[in-house]
Amino acid sequence: xxxxPQYYPGSTSVAKNRRKHMSDDVEKMRDxxxxxxxxxxxxxxxxxxxxxxxxxxxxxxxxxxPVREVVEPTPGAAAGDRIRYAQFSDSMYNAPSVPYWRSYHxxxxxxxxxxxxxxxxxxxxxxxxxxxxxxxxxxxxxMTDWGLAGLRGCTVHGHSLRLQEDGVMFDMLDRRRLxxxxxxxxxDQVGVPIDRKVNLGKxxxxxEAAKRTTFYRVDNCAFRSDKEVIEWTQxxxxxxxxxxxxPKA
Amino acid sequence: xxxxRFKKAMEIKYAKEWGSNKCGSTAKSxxxxxxxxxxxxxxxxxxxxxxxxxxxxAITKKRGLQAYDPKLHLAGIPMGQRQLTPYxxxxxxxxxxxxxxxxxxxxxxQQEWDDIRxxxxxxxxxxxxxxEKRLGKEITPETINYYLEVLNHAMPGAAIVQEHMVETHPAxxxxxxxxxxxxxxxxxxxxxxxxxxxxxxxxxANQAKQIKSAMGKTSWQAVHxxxxxxxxxxxxxxxxxxxxxxxxxxxxxxHMCAGEAAVGELAFTAxxxxxxxxxxxxxxxxxxxxxxxGGLSFGHMADIVQTNRKSPEDPVNVVLQTASAATMxxxxxxLGGYMSGGVGFTMYATPAYTNDIVDDFLYWGNDYAAxxxxxxxxxxxxxxxxxxxxxxxxxxxxxxxxKYPTTLEDHFGGSQRATVISIAAGGATALATGHSQAGLxxxxxxxxxxxxxxxxxxxxxxxxxxxxxxxxxxxxxxxEGCIGECRGANYPNYAMNxxxxxxxxxxxxxxxxxxxxxxxxxxxxxxxxxxxxNFDFSDPRGAFGKAALREWDRxxxxxxxxxxxx
Numbered sequence: 001x002x003x004x005p006q007y008y009p010g011s012t013s014v015a016k017n018r019r020k021h022m023s024d025d026v027e028k029m030r031d032x033x034x035x036x037x038x039x040x041x042x043x044x045x046x047x048x049x050x051x052x053x054x055x056x057x058x059x060x061x062x063x064x065x066p067v068r069e070v071v072e073p074t075p076g077a078a079a080g081d082r083i084r085y086a087q088f089s090d091s092m093y094n095a096p097s098v099p100y101w102r103s104y105h106x107x108x109x110x111x112x113x114x115x116x117x118x119x120x121x122x123x124x125x126x127x128x129x130x131x132x133x134x135x136x137x138x139x140x141x142x143m144t145d146w147g148l149a150g151l152r153g154c155t156v157h158g159h160s161l162r163l164q165e166d167g168v169m170f171d172m173l174d175r176r177r178l179x180x181x182x183x184x185x186x187x188d189q190v191g192v193p194i195d196r197k198v199n200l201g202k203x204x205x206x207x208e209a210a211k212r213t214t215f216y217r218v219d220n221c222a223f224r225s226d227k228e229v230i231e232w233t234q235x236x237x238x239x240x241x242x243x244x245x246x247p248k249a
Numbered sequence: 250x251x252x253x254r255f256k257k258a259m260e261i262k263y264a265k266e267w268g269s270n271k272c273g274s275t276a277k278s279x280x281x282x283x284x285x286x287x288x289x290x291x292x293x294x295x296x297x298x299x300x301x302x303x304x305x306x307a308i309t310k311k312r313g314l315q316a317y318d319p320k321l322h323l324a325g326i327p328m329g330q331r332q333l334t335p336y337x338x339x340x341x342x343x344x345x346x347x348x349x350x351x352x353x354x355x356x357x358x359q360q361e362w363d364d365i366r367x368x369x370x371x372x373x374x375x376x377x378x379x380x381e382k383r384l385g386k387e388i389t390p391e392t393i394n395y396y397l398e399v400l401n402h403a404m405p406g407a408a409i410v411q412e413h414m415v416e417t418h419p420a421x422x423x424x425x426x427x428x429x430x431x432x433x434x435x436x437x438x439x440x441x442x443x444x445x446x447x448x449x450x451x452x453x454a455n456q457a458k459q460i461k462s463a464m465g466k467t468s469w470q471a472v473h474x475x476x477x478x479x480x481x482x483x484x485x486x487x488x489x490x491x492x493x494x495x496x497x498x499x500x501x502x503x504h505m506c507a508g509e510a511a512v513g514e515l516a517f518t519a520x521x522x523x524x525x526x527x528x529x530x531x532x533x534x535x536x537x538x539x540x541x542x543g544g545l546s547f548g549h550m551a552d553i554v555q556t557n558r559k560s561p562e563d564p565v566n567v568v569l570q571t572a573s574a575a576t577m578x579x580x581x582x583x584l585g586g587y588m589s590g591g592v593g594f595t596m597y598a599t600p601a602y603t604n605d606i607v608d609d610f611l612y613w614g615n616d617y618a619a620x621x622x623x624x625x626x627x628x629x630x631x632x633x634x635x636x637x638x639x640x641x642x643x644x645x646x647x648x649x650x651x652k653y654p655t656t657l658e659d660h661f662g663g664s665q666r667a668t669v670i671s672i673a674a675g676g677a678t679a680l681a682t683g684h685s686q687a688g689l690x691x692x693x694x695x696x697x698x699x700x701x702x703x704x705x706x707x708x709x710x711x712x713x714x715x716x717x718x719x720x721x722x723x724x725x726x727x728x729e730g731c732i733g734e735c736r737g738a739n740y741p742n743y744a745m746n747x748x749x750x751x752x753x754x755x756x757x758x759x760x761x762x763x764x765x766x767x768x769x770x771x772x773x774x775x776x777x778x779x780x781x782x783n784f785d786f787s788d789p790r791g792a793f794g795k796a797a798l799r800e801w802d803r804x805x806x807x808x809x810x811x812x813x814x815x
Contacts, residue, residue, distance in 0.1 A: 092657065093283060098704025117710040119663020155323065159705075160657045160666075161331065162285040170287055172330040173323070191323070216702045218651040223702035224644050233701045234636055237694045237719055241632065244720025244730075 006108060010229040014221045017214045021101045024109040026141040030201035037136055040151055040198055042188025043084045043128060050128050052080035074112040076127020083114075086135040087123040087189065088149055089156045091169040094206070094213040094220060095148035097138075101214050105143065110134050121156040139200075142212050146183035147203025150176060153189035167203065176200065254609035256280065258337035259655040261344055262604065270294040270332040280655040287331050292319040295333040297346040334659075336603040339569065343794035350603070350797055351595050352581045356804040357796035360476070360784045361574060362582050363806060365527050365553060366540050367479040369488050370772045372523020373429065373468045376499065379518045383511050386503050390439035393429075396502040397444040400427050403494045405475055409501040422475035424783055424805035430471060430775045432464035446471060451778040452558055456766035463771040469523070470495075471776040476783070476806030484528060484540030492520035525772050527553070531739045535588070542583035547750070548734030548769030550575050551758035553777050555787040557766075564625060564763030565608075565615050568676045571758035573602035574789035576668075576751025579738055584747045597748040600665040601755075602790045606656050607669045609649065614642035614677025622681050626764055630684035638681055639674040639691035643698045646670035664707030664748045667715070671695040672752045679759035685733030686722055688756035693719040707748060714746040733757045734769040 006022035008015060020026060035046040044051060054060065057078050062068060090097050097105075099122035103115035106124045113134065116123040126134060138144055139151070147168045150158065158170040166178050176185035183200040187193050204212065216223035223230070259280040265273045271288055292298040298319055305317025319327045335344045352358040373393075380386040403409045405425040406417030430446040431437050437445060448457045448464075474490045482490070496516050500507055505515075528544030531537050537544065556570040576598035585594030601607060615625070618638045622628035628638075650657045650666060660666045674695035679688025696715035700706040706715065721742060724730035731740060734757050738750050757768055767774035777786050783803040785792045795801035 092703065100700065100704045100710065117705070117712070119666075119705040119707055119710075120661075157331075157661065160661045160663075162283055162654045162658055165284050165286050167284070170331060173326060174330075191326075215704055218648045223647060223698075229701060230640065230698065233697050234640065234694065237697050238632060238636070240717075240719040241690060241693075241722060245723040 006104075008229075009232045010226045012216075012221045012226045012229075013211065014214055014216050015226055015229060017096070017212060018101055021097065021143060021214055022104050022108055024105060024137075026143050028141050030140050032136065032139050032198065032200065034132070034136070036196065036198040037132060037139060039194045039196055040185060040188055041084070041086060041132065041135065042153070042190060042192060042194070043082075050076075050079065050081050053082050054080040056080050074127055074130045076130035077112055079127075079129065081127040081129055083125050084128045084131050085123050085125045085153065086131055086138075086151065087121050087153050087156070088138065088144065089121045089152045089159050089169070090215075091148040091158065091163065092160050092215060092217075093148060093163055093169075094209040094215055094217065095159075095169070096145050096204070096209065096212045096214065097143045097149065098214050102138070102143070105138075106134065120159040121152060145204040145209055145212075146176060146185075146200035147178065148209055151185070151189045153191075155191065167206065178203065253649065253653070254612060255605040255649075255653070255656060258339075258604040258606075259653065259659070261337055262334045262659065263332075263655045267335045267344075268294050268296045268299075268333070270334065272332050272334060280653055283654050289330045290332070291329040292322075292327045292333070294329050295346065297348050298328070298333065301348070336599060337605065338790055338794035338797070339573075339602050339605045339608050340566070340790055341794050343791075343798060345794065345797035347595070347599070349799075350599055350793065352577070352586075352593055355793060355796045357784060357789075357792035357801045358577050358581065360804050361786075361789065361792070362542070362578055363476045363479055364473070364782055364784045364786075365542075365545070365578070366484050367425075367474045367476055367487055368527055368776060369472050369491055369540065370525040370776050371470050371472060371488075371491060371495065371520070373470055375522045376515060376519035379511075379515045380499070380503060383514055384503075384505065386505075390436065392503070394441045394444065396498060397427065397429065397441070399502045400470075400494065400498040401444075403498050403501075404472065404491070406478070406494075409497050410507065417475070418810065420810045421477055421808070424473065425475040425478075426473055426781065428471045428779060428781075429468060430464075431466070431468035432461040433466040433468060434461075436466075436468060446775055446779050448775060448778075451775075452766060453561060456558060456561070459766035460771045460775060463767070464775075469525075469772055469776075471779065473782065477808070480806050483538065484526075485530075485538030487540045488520075488524055488526055492516075495519050525770070527773065529737075529739075535739070535744075537587070542578055542587065543738045543744075545578075546735055546737035546769070547575075547754040547757040549737075549773050550578070550754045551734075551761070551768040552770050552774040553786055554758065554789065555774075555777055557758070557762055558774070558778055559787040561763050564680055564759070565612050565676075567762035568611060568672075568680065568755045568759045569601075569608055570787075570789050571762075572607065572672055572676075572751055572755035573793070574751075574786065575754035576601040576748075577789070577793070579750035579754070580747060583738060584745070584750070588745075589747075594747055596662065597664060597668075598751065600660050600669045601672070601751055602793060604656075604659055606649075606660065607672055610642065610646045610670060610673035611676050613645050614638065614673045615680055617641055617645075618677050618681035625680045625762075626683040628681040630682040630687040632690070634682060635678055635687050635690045635694065638678045639694040640698060642674040642677050642691075643670055643695040646673055647699065647702050662707070663703070663705050664711070666703075667696060667699055667707040667711055668748045668752045670699055672755050675752065675756040676759040679756050680762060683760055683764070685757045685760035688759055689733050689753065690719065690722045692752070692756060693722065714742060714749060718742060733760070 038046040102122040103117045114125040173191035175187040186197045308316035405422035408414035472491045526539040531543045554571045557567045580594045580597040671692045675688040675692035678691035721730040
């Protein structure tokens with residue numbers, strides 16, 4: 001499905017990066033195999049069939065419905081896959097993505113996705129095979145620096161903590177770490193050990209992360225410096241306030 | 250530029266040893282460092298956790314059934330993978346463990362809520378009118394004094410009319426009493442001092458004048474039933490307990506017939522017609538009657554806190570103390586316990602009363618506004634004013650988190666940061682304008698800016714409460730909105746707002762701090778203007794801190810007197 005580029009105010013590098021993420025105009029930076037990704041997600045054994053919650057839609061004899069005719073099911077929905085999740089944490093020390101932009105990226109560019117946005121984590125829920133496709137997009141592109149982000153189903157603690165001495169975001173469950181100059185992960189997203197050590201590639205250098213981030217920081221690209229974003233935010237607040245006021249004549 | 254107010258607390262927390270956490274010896278010592286060494290020392294680094302583990306093991310052995318064991322955390326990965334650091338009680342030198350701020354472990358926090366729930370105000374005037382006009386009794390200061398003498402015998406649970414009755418033991422109910430207050434100066438002087446909350450003595454002169462003017466010549470009883478009763482029963486039980494004892498006392502003190510029909514009229518006027526409860530009844534789906542936290546309005550909560558009466562010269566501190574008492578009650582006890590069924594949202598509330606971060610933000614915002622607009626209450630309550638103070642205060646707070654990574658680590662959840670910055674933005678704006686709606690408006694702009702800057706906000710983005718909040722700030726028609734003072738934990742858009750309700754209360758307090766004697770109800774304000782109330786409502790932070798150190802001794806409702814000594 002084709003989407004138009006997305007709009008967001010601001011002229012700073014952060015604002016530009018935010019527009020890129022919303023438009024899915026993101027650079028691929030690494031390869032992660034399907035099997036490795038399946039192992040990291042931890043929902044099914046790599047190579048096994050997708051468990052299903054209902055028969056394929058084509059076999060279900062669905063009733064006539066104009067909405068069903070208009071909306072083409074995603075592959076996962078058509079097959080009857082379970083809805084599963086992928087959840088990322090992003091450090092506030094210039095991780096490329098931030099929770100709201102992961103949600104915007106998912107909601108704008110993919111179908112059948114239920115994004116949940118928190119402060120320390122962002123969760124997307126989708127049919128399982130759709131989820132794997134989408135998570136691969138996040139995991140392989142500049143949206144994710146595996147040094148400053150992590151796939152964390154639980155115990156997400158880390159986004160606001162100081163970085164480790166090696167520049168990696170803290171993970172209480174030690175799911176992934178820097179080894180030999182690359183990030184490796186040997187537990188799934190909820191911390192259960194897996195049968196492999198997945199190579200997630202080199203972490204970004206500090207300068208590269210600063211360049212690619214969607215996070216405003218006073219020591220990189222200060223929010224204060226992006227006047228257009230601030231003014232638009234104030235405008236939205238003012239319009240919502242006035243709209244709600246509506247004094248009766 | 251002056252050091253931020255949180256500097257000392259951050260240094261205590263992150264650059265000094267606590268227990269055996271090795272902060273300061275192996276970790277970097279500067280509170281501005283972006284990197285640190287995580288030692289993964291486990292719970293053993295923390296003395297309180299060790300004490301708890303030992304206790305849990307003893308309980309397991311004694312009862313032959315598994316009890317607390319920190320090694321069961323995360324299938325064998327105990328807490329303490331990062332350094333377990335202490336908390337400084339804001340505005341004090343008290344340093345304690347986080348565990349000591351859980352309301353179960355903190356006697357002062359429990360007593361704060363006990364003291365609110367066990368309290369009601371009930372009018373005397375209607376009862377007196379009924380006695381005089383319907384029953385032909387004469388009311389004089391002497392009869393009132395005798396009535397109060399009898400009532401203070403009866404209210405804790407003593408008999409006054411019948412024979413062969415069982416009674417409560419005074420040692421268990423010594424926190425229970427009734428005092429009166431009135432705007433009638435003559436009556437105030439004529440009633441025995443032991444029974445009077447003297448408005449002129451308890452309030453600064455300008456505040457006393459406001460209170461008496463609002464109250465007129467009416468007279469009221471401040472009733473505090475026994476803590477042990479309110480712990481056994483529930484909030485609605487407070488007025489019922491009061492009503493029974495007040496009714497019986499009138500019968501006894503004024504020598505009335507216990508069965509005559511006119512006594513029914515007295516019962517209504519004495520017990521119910523002039524009743525003011527601390528919290529209103531809330532909808533059946535929330536399953537609570539009156540005097541439970543869900544029905545406690547922000548205005549009442551702000552009036553219950555007494556800092557403004559004792560130290561009006563520091564209105565920012567008034568706001569901060571109110572935020573502390575209110576976040577503890579609304580987050581730790583109401584939403585964290587009653588509503589979620591959980592073990593308490595302690596970490597939602599601690600930023601309001603620990604480590605001086607919100608203090609730094611609010612004092613800064615207040616200074617900014619005071620310099621620009623000429624002092625508290627001087628700024629016009631316009632959208633332009635709100636926009637200015639909210640934006641600048643929010644930017645200051647956001648940048649503080651960015652410049653001082655230890656503050657970001659202390660407020661490790663976005664919910665904590667969002668509330669703290671909004672308390673500062675909303676509080677500074679309300680202080681500047683004297684207008685609670687302006688303060689709430691600033692709260693929402695702060696939330697928008699915060700979300701946009703950091704790309705995240707609080708739990709589930711605070712999408713519900715903080716994205717739609719701006720639209721109902723200035724609408725006060727029924728079902729559209731309400732003035733801040735009368736909003737409360739049950740206000741439709743606020744009912745599930747964890748991490749917010751104490752903040753809203755502080756914004757309401759800010760609109761009046763330092764200049765008004767009360768926020769919304771002079772009766773509630775006066776009722777708690779009394780040092781005999783167990784919890785120190787003029788210094789909630791100090792009480793929390795002393796209790797965390799296990800040094801706070803004003804608790805009530807203990808059963809130790811009637812159980813075997815340990």
